[in-house]
Every structure is written in structure tokens, then in C-alpha cells.
Amino acid sequence: xxxxxxxxxxxxxxxxxxxxxxxxxxxxxMLIDTSGTxxxxxxxxxxxxxxxxxxxxxxxxxxxxxxxxxxFSEKDIIAxxxxxxxxxxxxxxxxxxKDKIDAFVKSVAGSAYxxxxxxxxxxxxxxxxTGAGRKTILIFSDMQEELDKVTVRDFPINLKxxxxxxxxxxxxxxxxxxxxxxxxxxxAWQKRIERAGASEWILINxxxxxxxxxxx
Amino acid sequence: MSNQFWMIWPGNxxxxxxxxxxxxxxxxxxxxxxxxxxxxxxxHMIGGPLRLGARWLFATARDMKERNKVVLLAHGREEVGQHxxxxxxxxxxxxxxxxxxxxxxxxxLLEEITRVEEDYKKCGEVPPPPxxxxxxxxxxxxxxxxxxxxxxxxxxxxxxxxVHSIHDKALADYRxxxxxxxxxxxxxxxxxxxxxxxxxxxxxxxxxxxxxxxKIDAQMEKYEQINKKTDKTEHALTVSAFTQFAISTLVLLxxxxxxxxxxxxxxxxxxxxxGAGDYLTxxxxxxxxAALVIIFLEATxxxxxxETLRITHLFPLxxxxxxxxxxxxxxxxxxxxxVFAGIEAALALMRDMLASDKQALVRSLASAQVGPPDPLLxxxxxxxxMLLGFFLPFALAFVAVPLESFVYSLxxxxxxxxxxxxxxxxxxxxxxxxxxRQLCRVLIGVYDITIVLxxxxxxxxxxxxxxxxxxxxRPVKRAA
Numbered sequence: 001x002x003x004x005x006x007x008x009x010x011x012x013x014x015x016x017x018x019x020x021x022x023x024x025x026x027x028x029x030m031l032i033d034t035s036g037t038x039x040x041x042x043x044x045x046x047x048x049x050x051x052x053x054x055x056x057x058x059x060x061x062x063x064x065x066x067x068x069x070x071x072f073s074e075k076d077i078i079a080x081x082x083x084x085x086x087x088x089x090x091x092x093x094x095x096x097x098k099d100k101i102d103a104f105v106k107s108v109a110g111s112a113y114x115x116x117x118x119x120x121x122x123x124x125x126x127x128x129x130t131g132a133g134r135k136t137i138l139i140f141s142d143m144q145e146e147l148d149k150v151t152v153r154d155f156p157i158n159l160k161x162x163x164x165x166x167x168x169x170x171x172x173x174x175x176x177x178x179x180x181x182x183x184x185x186x187x188a189w190q191k192r193i194e195r196a197g198a199s200e201w202i203l204i205n206x207x208x209x210x211x212x213x214x215x216x
Numbered sequence: 217m218s219n220q221f222w223m224i225w226p227g228n229x230x231x232x233x234x235x236x237x238x239x240x241x242x243x244x245x246x247x248x249x250x251x252x253x254x255x256x257x258x259x260h261m262i263g264g265p266l267r268l269g270a271r272w273l274f275a276t277a278r279d280m281k282e283r284n285k286v287v288l289l290a291h292g293r294e295e296v297g298q299h300x301x302x303x304x305x306x307x308x309x310x311x312x313x314x315x316x317x318x319x320x321x322x323x324x325l326l327e328e329i330t331r332v333e334e335d336y337k338k339c340g341e342v343p344p345p346p347x348x349x350x351x352x353x354x355x356x357x358x359x360x361x362x363x364x365x366x367x368x369x370x371x372x373x374x375x376x377x378x379v380h381s382i383h384d385k386a387l388a389d390y391r392x393x394x395x396x397x398x399x400x401x402x403x404x405x406x407x408x409x410x411x412x413x414x415x416x417x418x419x420x421x422x423x424x425x426x427x428x429x430x431k432i433d434a435q436m437e438k439y440e441q442i443n444k445k446t447d448k449t450e451h452a453l454t455v456s457a458f459t460q461f462a463i464s465t466l467v468l469l470x471x472x473x474x475x476x477x478x479x480x481x482x483x484x485x486x487x488x489x490x491g492a493g494d495y496l497t498x499x500x501x502x503x504x505x506a507a508l509v510i511i512f513l514e515a516t517x518x519x520x521x522x523e524t525l526r527i528t529h530l531f532p533l534x535x536x537x538x539x540x541x542x543x544x545x546x547x548x549x550x551x552x553x554x555v556f557a558g559i560e561a562a563l564a565l566m567r568d569m570l571a572s573d574k575q576a577l578v579r580s581l582a583s584a585q586v587g588p589p590d591p592l593l594x595x596x597x598x599x600x601x602m603l604l605g606f607f608l609p610f611a612l613a614f615v616a617v618p619l620e621s622f623v624y625s626l627x628x629x630x631x632x633x634x635x636x637x638x639x640x641x642x643x644x645x646x647x648x649x650x651x652x653r654q655l656c657r658v659l660i661g662v663y664d665i666t667i668v669l670x671x672x673x674x675x676x677x678x679x680x681x682x683x684x685x686x687x688x689x690r691p692v693k694r695a696a
Contacts, residue, residue, distance in 0.1 A: 024495045050581040059493030085491030087484065087570055091577045098581060 027061035027132035028052055029123035032078075033141030034066045035114040044168055045140045046105050048207060053094045055211070058085045061130040064101060065119055067141060068111035070151055072118030078104045082130065116145045117153035120196075124159045135162045142170050143189055160197035167204050237666075244663075245670035252660050259656030266649030273642035277635050284631035285450055291624060292453040293442045300435045307428050314421045325414055328407050335400050335407075457628035460621045467618035475511050478560070478608045481601060483507040485566040511612070514556045518613025520549040528620040557609045564605030568598045 030052070032045045049064055056062055063080035065071065079100040083090040120137060127135040137159070143166055147153055166189065175182035186203060193201045204210055223232040244251075356375065441449040487503035494502035523534040524546035534545065572594075664671060 024498070025493060050583075054578050054581050057492065058487065059491075085493040086488050087492060088488060088573060091573050094577055095580070 023131055023133035025059040025061070025130075025132045026056070026134035026136065027127050027130040028056065028063070028136045028138060029126050030062070030064045030138040031067050031071070031116070031119040031123060031140060032064060033114060033116070033139075034068055034108055035111045035146070037110075038114075038142055038170070039108055039110040041140070041168060041170070042105055042108050044207070046101060048138070048140065048167065048210065049101050050098065051207075051210065053098060056083060058083050058087055058090045061127075061132055062097070063123075063126055064104075065122060066104075066108075066111075067114055067116055067119045067139075069113040069115060069148060070118055071115040072122050074122070076119070076122065077126070080126070113148050113151070114141070114144060114146045115151060115153065116141060116143065117157060118151070120159065120164070121157050124157070124162055124196075127162055137162055137164045138167055139164065140167045142172060143185055144172060157192075157196045159193060161199050163200040163202065164193045164198045165202045165204055165210075167210070168207070169203060169205060241667055241670060245667045245674075248663070248667060251663055255656045255659050255663070259653045263649040263653040263656075266645045266652065270642040270646035270649060273638050273645065277638040277642065280631065280635050280638065284628065284635065285445075287631070288450060288453050288457065288628055289442050289445055291627075292449070293439065296435055296439045296442060300432060300439065303428055303432045303435065307425065307432070310421070310425055310428065314425075321414060321418070325411070328411055328414075332404065332407050332411075335404060338397070338400050454628060454632065457625045461625035461629045464618040464621035464625060468615065468622055471612065471615045471618065474608060474611060475515070477604065478511050478514075478612070479504075479507055481567060481605050481608075482510060482560060482563045484570055485563040486510075488566065488570065510556065510559075514553065514560075514609040515612050515615055517549045517552045517556065518609070519616040519619070521546060521553065521613055522616035524549065528616045530616070530620055530623065553609055553613060557606045560605035560609060561602045562605075564601040565598065568601055 030045070030049065032042060033039075034042065052062055059082070061080070061082040063077055065077045068076065079097050081093050081097050083093055116139065120139075123137045127137065145153075166186070169186065171179075171182055175185075190201045220226065220229075222236065223229060224235045225231040356371065438449075442453075483504050486507045487501070490503050490506050492501060492503055496502055496505050519528070519530070520534070522528045523531050524537075524542050526535060529535050534542065537545065
């Protein structure tokens with residue numbers, strides 16, 4: 001009887017030795033709007049990054065990029081990391097990442113224009129390269145895109161299987177005059193993101209809700 | 217509108233249904249026998265196999281119960297046999313230990329008895345009797361001394377004086393003799409005490425022997441009852457198995473709790489060793505599996521230790537090994553257990569360090585300025601974790617004992633449960649079979665109710681015909 005039980009458990013174990021090939025890691029790409037008055041909100045962004053550093057696990061990836069006049073560039077990535085599978089190494093990487101962000105926060109300067117689309121394209125490319133199971137772009141911005149005359153962004157973009165989260169979308173002065181502008185802006189972005197093939201569009205203005213979203 | 221195609225009287229469903237029913241009634245009457253046969257056949261077709269199945273299941277349950285009984289009695293016999301064997305071993309050891317010293321004890325007893333006898337004899341010695349000349353003195357004393365014979369008077373006086381001195385001497389001798397006898401009797405005391413103690417020891421040993429033999433008698437009685445295969449014994453063994461099952465399950469659950477604590481201690485450091493990114497299933501990390509494997513290995517080593525010590529008997533192969541081989545295996549398992557315990561203690565320390573590092577990181581991320589913790593407060597959990605890590609593998613080793621009870625009692629409990637399940641299924645099948653047959657009968661009745669009008673007509677016609685036949689046949693009878 002015991003022999004049979006042992007044999008069954010061994011067979012069960014050998015049957016399940018084929019490891020799960022799906023990726024269980026998650027990758028987060030965070031865009032920080034540094035244009036105009038929104039640059040003052042960077043302190044909040046820093047807290048969110050710290051929260052992400054505390055939440056993400058070994059094997060996960062995190063990148064933080066700024067949104068400025070033209071954001072479709074690797075140079076706009078402030079820091080990026082894929083955490084080591086060993087927790088001790090991952091902790092060291094998190095400390096180094098935090099130092100980079102702290103330095104960025106101290107030296108941040110406002111930009112004239114806001115190229116959110118360029119940042120999204122760059123973020124999508126980065127996330128697809130990581131091969132993570134769950135991919136998320138966090139946009140820390142008022143979602144008011146302003147492009148110069150030369151920059152071209154009015155074409156369909158690809159954000160397939162990526163979850164896009166708009167964070168801290170503050171109301172502009174004009175939004176206060178006519179709230180429909182705010183609603184219309186968000187609606188337009190939602191449509192654009194969904195057309196791009198994103199798995200989800202989420203708006204989080206209360207940072208407390210970010211925790212629930214990341215765990216889902 | 218399409219739902220009303222059947223309505224002969226459009227818009228009046230009741231009237232349409234009645235008309236249709238009236239039209240259908242002759243056909244239903246015509247098909248009466250066929251429908252009855254069909255319903256009966258359906259009843260037999262479904263109810264028959266169900267009843268057959270129920271009967272087969274009842275028979276299977278009976279067979280299984282018999283088989284369970286055989287297994288239960290065999291297991292009980294084996295258990296009682298082992299018990300008796302152990303009691304005999306105990307008696308053997310007792311007899312060897314106690315009777316080995318029995319010749320010395322006997323010699324001591326004999327010596328003490330001899331000495332006591334000698335002393336007793338010495339006590340029995342009396343002082344020598346008065347000398348024979350006492351009789352001569354008595355004769356002289358009877359000589360008549362009338363007339364005041366001085367000679368006789370003087371002789372008698374002399375004799376009196378001699379007798380007095382002899383009497384004093386004899387009295388002194390008596391006193392001395394009694395004194396020496398009292399001394400001898402006083403010297404008896406240690407021997408009596410020693411004798412009493414020796415006899416007490418003998419009594420104690422014999423009582424122990426008697427107790428053990430009483431236990432053997434009780435076990436033998438049980439063994440005989442098992443051999444007789446009485447229902448009472450079966451019931452007692454089943455109850456015992458259920459109790460064992462409950463107790464062993466409880467202990468195993470406690471052990472599982474211990475294993476979980478153990479797992480918590482080593483899972484995090486294992487992610488440092490094998491990485492935290494690989495998954496076996498969608499929720500099971502490789503590092504968790506590795507930690508579980510280590511815990512299972514520890515439990516297995518513990519199992520081997522218990523097997524080689526012959527505390528458990530799950531593997532007959534180990535029990536049948538020669539003593540040398542068994543001892544080697546025992547030491548190998550013990551060494552492995554120590555190695556695992558050492559590894560776990562180190563992993564527990566590592567876990568503590570990793571947890572501290574993580575805590576420091578979280579603090580720095582939260583920008584909270586918290587002072588360093590008290591070194592003593594840090595030391596206590598670290599030490600406790602290391603000690604737990606070291607001792608839990610040894611504690612897990614004892615899981616083998618309840619595991620054996622669980623495995624053996626599971627056969628009985630599982631068997632009883634399966635028999636109960638089969639019986640319940642058989643009962644349900646039987647009820648279902650009967651229900652279907654009765655349902656078909658009810659349907660036949662309901663069918664006849666629907667065609668009650670043609671049936672009444674049929675009865676009337678038959679009655680009329682039978683009356684006509686009777687009137688025709690009466691004159692014939694009379695003629696006859």
C-alpha cells in the first residue's frame with residue numbers, strides 16, 4: 001500500500017517536472033510627464049516608483065521614462081532594470097534604481113511640449129522585449145498631449161496585450177471651466193489605446209488603488 | 217400565431233383541446249393494449265437492470281465486507297502476535313536477569329538459614345544439672361538426729377554450707393548462660409532482616425513475572441478470540457482501527473503544521489539558491505518545490521530511522537535485513553538527518569538576513585527614519601529560527617509512527633467507507649428500480665382514466681352480450 005502511494009507520488013512528480021513555460025513575471029513601464037507645471041508633481045511619481053520597487057518581485061522588469069517634447073527615444077529612459085532571480089541581488093538593484101530616480105527628481109526640468117504617444121510607443125517596444133507575462137504602462141500625466149509642428153504622431157500605434165494605466169490625471173484650468181474637455185480628453189485616449197490593441201485602459205487618480213490594480 | 221396551429225376552435229384552447237381529446241379517444245382506446253405492454257416493457261427495461269445492479273452491488277458489498285474482515289482479523293492477529301512476542305521477550309529478559317542471580321541468592325539464603333539454625337541450637341543449651349551427690353545429701357538429711365547428735369549436726373551444717381555455696385555458683389552459672397543466650401538471640405536480628413529483604417526481593421520478582429504472564433494470558437485470550445473470528449472481536453478491532461485513524465490523522469495534521477513552519481523557514485533562502493523566477497505550475501515556484509522536496513527527504517530519512525530501529529514496519533525489506541546492514545542504514549539515515557538539520561539551521565539564518573535586508577529596503581523606500589532595532593531583540597528571533605530549523609527535521613522524523621498507524625487504519629476505515637458507499641448506491645438503485653416499475657403501473661392507470669368513456673361503453677356492451685348469451689344458453693341447459 002505504501003509502496004503504491006510512493007510510486008504514485010513519484011509518477012505525479014515526474015509528470016509535473018515539465019516546468020511551466022509561461023512567463024509569470026511582470027514588466028512595468030512608467031512614463032513621467034515633465035512638461036510645464038506638471039513637472040511639480042514629480043514628487044508623487046517618485047513615491048509611486050518607490051511603491052513599485054517595494055512590490056515588484058525577482059524576475060520582474062521596471063523602467064521609468066520621462067515624457068518631454070519628443071519621447072520616442074531610449075535616451076528618455078531614466079532607469080531600467082530586470083530584477084535578478086536572487087532576492088538579495090534584486091534588493092541591491094532596487095537600491096541602485098532608487099538612487100537613480102532620486103537623482104532624476106533633484107535635477108528634473110520642465111519641457112515645452114508633451115509627447116505622450118512617443119513615450120507609449122517606446123514603452124510598448126520595451127515591454128515586448130522583456131517577454132513578461134503581464135505588461136503595464138503607467139502614464140503619470142495630465143494626458144494633455146502637445147506636439148510641436150515637426151513631430152508626427154497621428155498614426156495607429158500597437159499596444160497589443162499591454163495594460164495602460166493613467167495615473168494622477170489632474171484637471172487643468174480649462175477643464176475646470178468646461179469639464180467636458182476633461183471627459184473628452186480621457187475618452188479620446190481610451191479610444192486610441194483600445195484601438196492600439198491594449199488589453200485594458202484604467203484611470204487611477206487615487207494612488208491607493210494602484211496596489212489592487214498591480215495585484216490583479 | 218404558429219403556436220395555435222393545433223387549435224380547432226381558434227382562440228379557445230380549452231375547447232380545442234377537448235375536441236382533439238374526443239377525436240383521439242377512440243384511437244387511444246384502440247391502442248390500449250399496445251400502450252399497456254409498452255409501459256410494462258419500459259418499466260421492466262429500466263427497473264430490471266437497476267434492481268440487478270442493486271443486487272450485484274449488495275453482493276459486492278458483502279464480499280468486500282468479508283474481505284475487510286479477513287484483512288482486519290489478519291492485521292489484528294499480527295498485532296496481538298507481536299504483542300505476545302514482545303511480552304515473551306520481556307519475560308525472557310526478566311527470567312535471564314533474575315534467575316541468573318538465583319543460585320547466589322539460594323546460597324546466601326542457605327548460609328543464613330544454617331547460621332540461624334546453629335545459633336538456635338546454641339540457644340537451646342541448658343546449664344548442667346545439679347551434681348548427683350544432691351541425692352546423697354538428701355539421704356543424709358533424712359538420718360534421724362534425735363538426742364542432738366553433735367556429729368550429725370555438724371555434718372549437716374557443713375552440708376548446708378556447701379549446698380548454699382553450690383547453689384550460689386549454679387545460680388550464677390544459669391545467669392551467665394541466659395545472658396550469653398540473649399546475646400546470641402540479639403545477634404539473630406541482622407540475619408532475620410537480611411532474610412526478610414531477600415525474600416522481599418524474591419517476592420517482587422515473582423510478582424513482576426506474574427503480572428507479565430497475566431498480560432500474556434489476556435493477549436492470548438484476545439488471540440484466541442481473533443482465531444475464532446467472532447463478531448465481537450471484529451467490532452472491537454474495527455473500533456480500535458477507527459480510533460487509531462482519528463488519532464493518527466490528528467497527529468499527522470499537527471506534523472503537517474510543523475512541516476509548513478519548516479517550509480516557511482527555508483522557502484525564501486531557497487529562492488536565493490535556485491532562483492525565484494522559475495515556475496513549475498502557474499502558482500508553484502521551483503524554489504518552493506525544492507524546499508518541499510527537502511522537507512519530504514527529511515521525513516523520509518526519519519522514516520528510515522524508525523524502520524531501522526524497528527519501531528515502524530512499513531518496509532518489510534528493511535525489517536528483514538540482517539542486524540549489521542540495518543545498523544549501517546540507521547547510521548546513514550541519522551547522518552543525513554544531521555546534515556539536513558545543519559542545512560536548515562543555516563537556511564534559517566539566511567532567511568533572517570534576507571528578511572532584514574528586505575525590511576531595510578522597504579524602510580528606505582518609504583523614507584521612514586526608524587532607529588536600529590535592539591540587538592537582543594534581533595538575536596532572539598534569529599536564534600529561535602536557527603534552533604527551529606535544526607530541530608524540526610528530528611521532530612518530523614517521528615511522523616513515521618503516526619503515518620504507520622494511519623496507513624494501516626486507513627485500510628479498515630477506507631474499506632468500511634467503501635462498503636457503506638456501495639450499500640448506499642445499491643439501496644438508491646433498488647429504490648429507483650422499484651419507483652420506475654411503480655411509475656409505469658401508475659401511468660397505465662392514468663392511461664385507462666383518460667379513456668374511461670370507451671372503457672365504460674366496452675363494459676356495458678360486454679354486460680349486454682353476456683346477458684344475451686346467458687338467455688340463449690338457459691333453454692339449452694334446461695333441454696339438457
